[in-house]
Amino acid sequence: MENKTELPIVLEIKKVVEEAENTKTFYFDHTLNSKPGQFVMLWLPGVDEIPISVSFDDGEQFALTVFARGEASNQICGLKEGDKIGIRGPYGTMFNYAEGENLVLVGGGYGAAPLRFLANEAVKKNCKIDFMMAAKTKNKLLFVDELREMKNVTVYIATSDGSEGFKGHINETLEKVLKEKKINKIMTCGPELLMKAVGEIGDKANVQTQISIERYMKCGFGVCGQCVMDPLGIRTCVSGPVMNSKVLNMLEEFGKYRRDAEGRKQYFNK
Amino acid sequence: MANLSIKYLGAEFKNPTVLASGVTGVTAATWRSVVNSGAGGITTKSIWLNEHKGHKNPTIITTEHWMMNAVGLPDAGLEKAQQEIDEYNKTKPAPLIASVAGGTMDEFVAIAEKMKDLPIDILEINISCPNVEGEFGLPFACVAKDARKVVEEVKKVSGKKPVIVKLSPNVTDIKEIANACAEGGVDGFCLINTLGPGLYINIETRIPVLANKVGGISGPAIKPLAVKMVHDVYKATKLPIIGTGGITTGRDAIEIMMAGATLVGIGSAVYYRGLDVFRKVANEMNEWCDLNGVKDLSEIIGTVKM
Ligand SMILES: Cc1cc2nc3c(=O)[nH]c(=O)nc-3n(C[C@H](O)[C@H](O)[C@H](O)COP(=O)(O)OP(=O)(O)OC[C@H]3O[C@@H](n4cnc5c(N)ncnc54)[C@H](O)[C@@H]3O)c2cc1C
Ligand SMILES: Cc1cc2nc3c(=O)[nH]c(=O)nc-3n(C[C@H](O)[C@H](O)[C@H](O)COP(=O)(O)O)c2cc1C
Ligand code: FES
Numbered sequence: 001m002e003n004k005t006e007l008p009i010v011l012e013i014k015k016v017v018e019e020a021e022n023t024k025t026f027y028f029d030h031t032l033n034s035k036p037g038q039f040v041m042l043w044l045p046g047v048d049e050i051p052i053s054v055s056f057d058d059g060e061q062f063a064l065t066v067f068a069r070g071e072a073s074n075q076i077c078g079l080k081e082g083d084k085i086g087i088r089g090p091y092g093t094m095f096n097y098a099e100g101e102n103l104v105l106v107g108g109g110y111g112a113a114p115l116r117f118l119a120n121e122a123v124k125k126n127c128k129i130d131f132m133m134a135a136k137t138k139n140k141l142l143f144v145d146e147l148r149e150m151k152n153v154t155v156y157i158a159t160s161d162g163s164e165g166f167k168g169h170i171n172e173t174l175e176k177v178l179k180e181k182k183i184n185k186i187m188t189c190g191p192e193l194l195m196k197a198v199g200e201i202g203d204k205a206n207v208q209t210q211i212s213i214e215r216y217m218k219c220g221f222g223v224c225g226q227c228v229m230d231p232l233g234i235r236t237c238v239s240g241p242v243m244n245s246k247v248l249n250m251l252e253e254f255g256k257y258r259r260d261a262e263g264r265k266q267y268f269n270k
Numbered sequence: 271m272a273n274l275s276i277k278y279l280g281a282e283f284k285n286p287t288v289l290a291s292g293v294t295g296v297t298a299a300t301w302r303s304v305v306n307s308g309a310g311g312i313t314t315k316s317i318w319l320n321e322h323k324g325h326k327n328p329t330i331i332t333t334e335h336w337m338m339n340a341v342g343l344p345d346a347g348l349e350k351a352q353q354e355i356d357e358y359n360k361t362k363p364a365p366l367i368a369s370v371a372g373g374t375m376d377e378f379v380a381i382a383e384k385m386k387d388l389p390i391d392i393l394e395i396n397i398s399c400p401n402v403e404g405e406f407g408l409p410f411a412c413v414a415k416d417a418r419k420v421v422e423e424v425k426k427v428s429g430k431k432p433v434i435v436k437l438s439p440n441v442t443d444i445k446e447i448a449n450a451c452a453e454g455g456v457d458g459f460c461l462i463n464t465l466g467p468g469l470y471i472n473i474e475t476r477i478p479v480l481a482n483k484v485g486g487i488s489g490p491a492i493k494p495l496a497v498k499m500v501h502d503v504y505k506a507t508k509l510p511i512i513g514t515g516g517i518t519t520g521r522d523a524i525e526i527m528m529a530g531a532t533l534v535g536i537g538s539a540v541y542y543r544g545l546d547v548f549r550k551v552a553n554e555m556n557e558w559c560d561l562n563g564v565k566d567l568s569e570i571i572g573t574v575k576m
Contacts, residue, residue, distance in 0.1 A: 006332040006541075010474040041328070045477040049327035084475065219330040223541050224341060225294030225315070233299035235545075262321060263296040264346040 006221055008043045008086030014061070016081055021139045022068040023110060024077050025055060026085075032062040035094035036118035037212060037242040040064065041220045043086030044079075048072035051217045053189070053241075054090060055113035056120065065142065067110035091220040093242045095210050100126045101184040104177060104207075106170060106198050108134045108190020112142040114212060115189055123152050130177050132156040134170040134194060138163035171197050178205045185210065187242075192268055196255035199245035209245040215258050226261065229253050272559030273566045274552060276310070278510055278533050279432035279457055281365035281391040283310035285552040286523065286567065290514050290537030291316055291369040291396060291436070291460075292341065294545070298357035305363040308549025311533065312364060313460075313512075316343050316371035316396045317351040319381040325401070326481040331470060337489040337538045338468055340401045340482035343371055348384055355388050365391040367460075367512075369436070371399065373406040378420050383427040393431045395424055398438035398463035400486045411438040411463070414450035421454030434512070437461035437503065439492070444499050445506040452507045459503055460512040460535060462496045464488045489538035492516045497529045504530025504572055518542055520554020530572040 015027040032040070034054045042064060043049040050072050056063035064087075068077040079085065095118050097103055103122055105115040112133055119129050129152060135141045137159055147155050156173045157165025166173060177183065178201065188198045189212035202209030215227040215236045222238040229236060230253045236243075248254045257265040274285040288311040289295055289304045301312040324344025331338050345351070351368075358366060368390040372378040378395060385393050397420055398411035410416040417435065424433055435451045437444060439462040448459060464486025472479050496515025504511055513531025517523055518539040526534055539547045559567060 005334060006330075007470070008328070008331075008472065008479060010472060043328055043479070045472070045475045047326075048481070086472065086475075086479070218327055218341065221330075221332070221541060222545065223293055223330055223332075223337070223538070225296040225300050228294070228297055228300050230297065230299045233294075233297060233301070233303035235294070235300075259296070260346075261324060262344045262346040262350075263315075264321075264350055 006088055006219075008041070008088045010084050010086045013079055013081055013083050013085065016079070019065060019142045022077065023065060023142060025063050025065040026079070027056070027061055027063045029061055031059060032057050032090055034062060034090035036121050037094040037114050038090040038092050039220075039241060040087045040089035040091065041217070042076065043088070044072055044076055045086065047075055051220060053114040053212070055117050057117060065110060065113040089220060091237055093240055095187050095242050097122055097125070097127060097185055102128045102182060104130045104132065104174065104183050104186045106132045106134070106174060106186065106188040106190070106194070108170070108194045109140065110142070111188070111190030111212070115187065116143045116147070118187060119147060119150065119153055123150060127152070129153045130156065130181070130183070132158070132170050132173055134158050134190065136160045170194070171201060174198060174201055178207060183207050188212070192255055199248060203245055203249070210242050211245055211248055212241045213243055213248070214241065216261055226259070226263070228259075272556055272564055274556060276532060276568055279392055279434070281311070283365060283533060285310040285555070286527065286533045287548045287551050288367065288512055288533050288535050289313055289548070290535040291394065293537035293540050298354040301358050301366070302363060304545065304548065307546040308552055310364060310548070310552070311367060313367040313394060313535070314351070314369050316345065316369040316399070317348065317381065318343070318345045318371055319348050319377055319384070321345065321347045322371070328479050328481055331479055332489070332541060335489065336487050336491040337541065338470055338480065338485040338487050339464065340467070340480045340485035342401045342482060343399055345371075348381065352388065355390060359389040362389070367392040367394050369394040369396050371396045373402070375420055375423060379423045379427055382424040386427065386429040386431055390431065393424070393428055393433045394436055394460055395420065395433065396436045396463070398436050400438070400440060400464055400467045401482060404482070409438055411436070411447060412441050414446050417447050418450035418454040421451045421456045425455045432457040434458040434460055436463050437499075438463050439465050439495055439499055439515070445502050448503040448507050452509060456509065458510040458512070459507075460514060461503060462492070462499055462515045465492050465495065488515065490516045490518055490542070493522060497526050500526055500531050501529040501574065501576070517551070518547070520551050520558055523551050523555055524558055524570065527567070527570050528572070528574045532571055
């Protein structure tokens with residue numbers, strides 16, 4: 001039997017970067033061995049433990065980008081260099097691509113975090129990337145300057161209020177690029193209804209679409225059953241978070257509801 | 271090819287492996303996927319009459335030897351459970367054991383009464399969860415007269431449904447508790463629930479990792495205790511038992527059946543060997559039977575030579 005352990009290890013925060021309104025990236029000197037799309041369980045001792053995607057990993061350092069929205073994430077965003085947190089993982093599936101492919105990445109809100117890690121890795125494999133980012137307003141956009149400086153990455157922006165880039169839905173940009181270029185794969189992470197729309201566009205254009213799903217997580221390793229999706233009972237912490245749109249199309253709850261900490265259905269508002 | 275099928279309190283199990291309560295079993299879709307992974311039967315996560323909040327994360331930690339959890343029995347209550355049970359019943363692929371929980375005697379009776387008319391095969395009363403002690407005090411499974419009383423009261427309202435009790439290992443003499451339940455009219459047992467509670471401290475921060483601080487211990491480390499207690503209860507009562515606690519391989523399953531179990535509960539091993547642990551264990555039991563000339567698995571129940 002494999003030597004398995006799921007206990008948090010405690011790490012010191014090496015660097016904190018303020019990315020946007022209420023969003024910070026925390027860097028750690030630690031070899032995590034993660035792949036783009038995977039997540040860790042981030043433990044704030046005495047407070048909570050929450051799933052967070054890896055937003056950077058070069059083998060020596062890794063980073064997590066946290067959007068402050070509730071108790072734990074707000075407290076985490078208050079942490080400084082030298083403070084300590086625990087992590088376990090990495091867990092879950094990763095984005096898949098091949099050398100030299102043309103990829104479209106569609107990120108909404110903090111969903112840009114795993115896509116930033118993906119972009120960093122994919123350019124090393126000679127991929128060409130169209131990175132599309134959606135946010136409500138300009139000061140919620142993440143990693144824009146950094147991505148614009150990267151070779152082989154083209155950045156597109158859509159904001160609901162038009163404060164930066166295109167005013168309106170990122171979908172229109174996506175449809176346009178799919179018409180103009182030969183794209184091998186689409187990868188998306190963000191609000192579920194955005195990802196559902198991206199999946200539909202990808203399916204229609206016959207381009208494989210990989211979607212990073214977010215469900216309530218407790219263990220992260222397939223035991224608690226809190227993160228499952230109907231009607232197949234797929235555990236998104238082990239069979240996800242990254243799943244093919246073809247699989248998600250079979251899961252009727254995709255784009256409709258998710259379950260809370262007690263297993264009750266919570267419907268997304270359209 | 272040995273006959274692995276087992277009849278337990280009127281229900282037919284295609285093999286003796288049963289999903290233990292609380293491990294992945296939150297939704298009907300999951301129950302079905304566990305049956306597709308080879309399980310002979312399903313136990314639901316413990317169901318409450320009304321919503322019950324669990325503990326905050328971290329709720330589960332694991333090493334190669336043990337798992338420790340303080341999920342704290344979160345549940346949305348009867349209405350959600352009813353929906354899931356009805357959904358499962360549409361194409362019911364294997365028997366369903368409904369585990370129920372409560373904080374007080376009245377709550378157990380009320381939820382048991384509701385279960386009477388639902389399409390479930392067996393009612394399991396979970397009077398042994400160590401993770402809600404802070405909220406409700408010592409579990410009923412730790413006091414013989416409480417255990418007997420809850421069984422008596424539940425039997426009065428549960429109609430024709432067979433009733434089994436989930437026993438706690440955290441007692442001085444499990445035979446005494448089992449006998450008290452038997453006197454109360456219980457039809458069978460499931461044992462053991464988690465051991466402890468235990469405490470795991472992160473030494474860098476000097477803080478217990480589980481948000482509840484302490485948690486129930488399961489997994490490979492508790493198996494010898496489970497085997498011994500199953501044997502004790504089997505000897506004392508002769509009632510049919512779902513033997514649970516650290517079962518990970520076909521050999522483990524054979525062992526606990528020899529100690530006296532009729533069915534075999536599997537929980538933590540979902541982590542150690544994946545969701546298809548049920549199929550793996552059943553296949554390993556079958557191979558063992560073939561090698562040892564056992565034609566019908568039920569022959570081995572309680573055959574340990576003590
Ligand atoms: C695979 C995965 C990757 C994620 N990656 C990131 C990331 O890179 N950056 C980021 O900022 N956020 C990420 N999240 C979301 C993050 O986990 C939640 O924002 C966080 O748990 C909120 O906790 P809170 O205590 O601050 O808020 P609360 O006030 O407790 O909750 C606010 C909302 O957050 C969600 N939430 C709370 N606890 C959990 C939990 N244990 N699991 C899932 N959702 C929960 C619920 O929908 C809840 O309604 C990810 C979630 C998942 C499942
Ligand atoms: C994460 C987890 C949650 C559990 N939840 C419940 C529960 O809701 N009701 C219950 O009766 N037992 C619960 N248990 C106990 C198991 O059903 C089982 O009795 C115990 O874990 C020993 O078996 P195992 O070693 O195969 O896991 C839980 C165990 C674990 C690990
Ligand atoms: S988070 Fe526990 S099973 Fe997925």
